[in-house]
Amino acid sequence: MTTPLLDGISSALQRGDRDAVVALTREAIDAATPASSLLNQGLLAGMRVVGAKFRDYEMFLPDVLLAARAMTAAMELLRPLLVADGVPLAGRVVLGTVKGDLHDIGKNLVGIMLQGAGFDTVDLGVDVDPDAFAEAAVTHGATVIGMSALLTTTMIGMKDVIRALEHRGLRDRIRTVVGGAPVSQAFAVEIGADGYAADAPGAVALVRALARVSS
Amino acid sequence: MKPLAGRLRRRERLLADGAIGTMLIARGLPPGEPPERWTIERPHAVEAVARAYADAGADLLTTNTFGASPLRLRAHGLEDRLDEINNRGVQLARDASDGRAYVLASIGPTGHLLKPLGDVDAQTVLDGFRRQAAALAAAGADAICIETMTDAVEAVLAIEAVKAEAPGLPVFATMTFDLTPRGPFTVMGVDVPRACSRLQEAGADLVGANCGAGAEAMLAVAREFSRATTLPLIFQPNAGLPEHQEGRLVYPQPPAAFASQVAPLLEIATVIGGCCGTTPAHIAALRAML
Numbered sequence: 001m002t003t004p005l006l007d008g009i010s011s012a013l014q015r016g017d018r019d020a021v022v023a024l025t026r027e028a029i030d031a032a033t034p035a036s037s038l039l040n041q042g043l044l045a046g047m048r049v050v051g052a053k054f055r056d057y058e059m060f061l062p063d064v065l066l067a068a069r070a071m072t073a074a075m076e077l078l079r080p081l082l083v084a085d086g087v088p089l090a091g092r093v094v095l096g097t098v099k100g101d102l103h104d105i106g107k108n109l110v111g112i113m114l115q116g117a118g119f120d121t122v123d124l125g126v127d128v129d130p131d132a133f134a135e136a137a138v139t140h141g142a143t144v145i146g147m148s149a150l151l152t153t154t155m156i157g158m159k160d161v162i163r164a165l166e167h168r169g170l171r172d173r174i175r176t177v178v179g180g181a182p183v184s185q186a187f188a189v190e191i192g193a194d195g196y197a198a199d200a201p202g203a204v205a206l207v208r209a210l211a212r213v214s215s
Numbered sequence: 216m217k218p219l220a221g222r223l224r225r226r227e228r229l230l231a232d233g234a235i236g237t238m239l240i241a242r243g244l245p246p247g248e249p250p251e252r253w254t255i256e257r258p259h260a261v262e263a264v265a266r267a268y269a270d271a272g273a274d275l276l277t278t279n280t281f282g283a284s285p286l287r288l289r290a291h292g293l294e295d296r297l298d299e300i301n302n303r304g305v306q307l308a309r310d311a312s313d314g315r316a317y318v319l320a321s322i323g324p325t326g327h328l329l330k331p332l333g334d335v336d337a338q339t340v341l342d343g344f345r346r347q348a349a350a351l352a353a354a355g356a357d358a359i360c361i362e363t364m365t366d367a368v369e370a371v372l373a374i375e376a377v378k379a380e381a382p383g384l385p386v387f388a389t390m391t392f393d394l395t396p397r398g399p400f401t402v403m404g405v406d407v408p409r410a411c412s413r414l415q416e417a418g419a420d421l422v423g424a425n426c427g428a429g430a431e432a433m434l435a436v437a438r439e440f441s442r443a444t445t446l447p448l449i450f451q452p453n454a455g456l457p458e459h460q461e462g463r464l465v466y467p468q469p470p471a472a473f474a475s476q477v478a479p480l481l482e483i484a485t486v487i488g489g490c491c492g493t494t495p496a497h498i499a500a501l502r503a504m505l
Contacts, residue, residue: 058397060401066332099247101247105328
């Protein structure tokens with residue numbers, strides 16, 4: 001059920017107004033709004049609109065980044081309450097830009113949107129070694145690895161990550177998703193990745209579907 | 216050669232060159248390596264690419280300095296060699312030209328988002344572009360090409376830097392657009408009319424677009440430019456979108472197909488050239504058409 005306050009959080013989030021999102025979130029918490037409603041009908045409702053408008057070219061990268069920043073700030077207030085209420089996390093995802101590639105805007109965007117969708121993310125940063133992806137997935141108990149590459153020359157390294165999982169006998173337990181400007185569905189199939197998404201909202205939907213399968 | 220500024224003012228058609236990055240990759244530049252490293256470590260390879268473009272008939276040779284701004288060089292541990300890389304980059308293009316072509320010094324984006332979206336402030340970006348522009352001007356570039364921008368604010372900072380450090384040089388400014396169902400937009404949400412007004416106000420002498428999905432998509436972008444500004448225009452499309460074939464990336468358009476798709480752009484453009492995936496053969500095909 002939505003309320004004027006939750007709608008207010010959603011629209012402040014869509015405007016990327018971090019201060020308003022944080023203030024309204026605090027207000028909702030003080031009013032004893034259930035954490036799960038605050039997340040679903042407030043923050044995630046706003047993020048869904050942002051995601052859809054981004055997909056339809058009505059919003060662009062700056063709008064999404066501002067909304068995501070507001071979301072992240074609100075989640076800091078909300079996370080302890082979600083944990084206390086026993087609201088389950090959607091899953092844990094290891095993210096990184098592959099070896100040799102220093103581009104992280106797209107990867108960061110996916111990370112923030114995954115957090116917005118209730119996932120726990122472990123961001124390994126840029127120029128990540130194939131083995132580091134595999135090890136982090138084990139260490140953190142992640143079920144999905146998300147890899148990003150902007151360069152046509154570095155995307156080939158995604159295959160090495162999948163190979164590193166195979167060597168460890170983890171290929172069936174840990175799903176791999178790939179993205180980035182030069183990456184395509186055909187490329188994902190060719191290297192044996194479990195999925196490809198063309199944009200950040202697509203990546204969230206994909207990870208959600210894969211996390212469901214593996215849990 | 217006649218001064219470049221006058222030829223641009225008279226809107227004489229000029230042929231720019233094609234890709235440098237994908238050419239160096241084809242010659243063995245390893246994945247993730249910045250092309251600028253080869254300016255100091257394998258200068259002959261860099262000069263050979265420029266020479267091939269001059270041989271193909273390019274009037275403008277782009278320097279291998281796209282990523283030679285401080286923030287980008289820092290990411291590869293090369294910041295302390297900024298002057299050398301920019302200086303040498305201009306020299307190599309000059310040597311390759313043999314008096315046949317102008318040297319168009321490239322300045323690409325920093326790769327960082329400006330605050331509040333990203334981690335760098337405008338002053339840092341401006342100072343960085345000023346260092347690069349000063350080095351390029353001191354080395355004797357004929358013009359500066361600010362290219363592949365997606366953020367109008369960053370593009371304007373780069374133009375301001377060039378105006379401050381190299382006030383006499385013509386400034387080209389191009390942005391990279393995606394052709395969306397709602398028309399061309401950069402990733403940062405800049406449309407063509409907005410790009411034109413910001414770049415023009417900042418003092419660009421030529422504006423236009425580079426990179427992107429190929430010459431066909433570029434035509435839609437170019438038509439918007441011709442409606443939005445009276446400045447002379449530059450377009451440098453890719454040889455199509457890269458396709459993945461047997462472990463490597465291939466740009467699908469061979470020279471003849473590229474040239475025939477570029478043909479309608481000639482009605483609109485003063486300067487025409489190529490971006491990713493184009494080769495000296497593509498530029499020669501354009502030369503044959505001019």
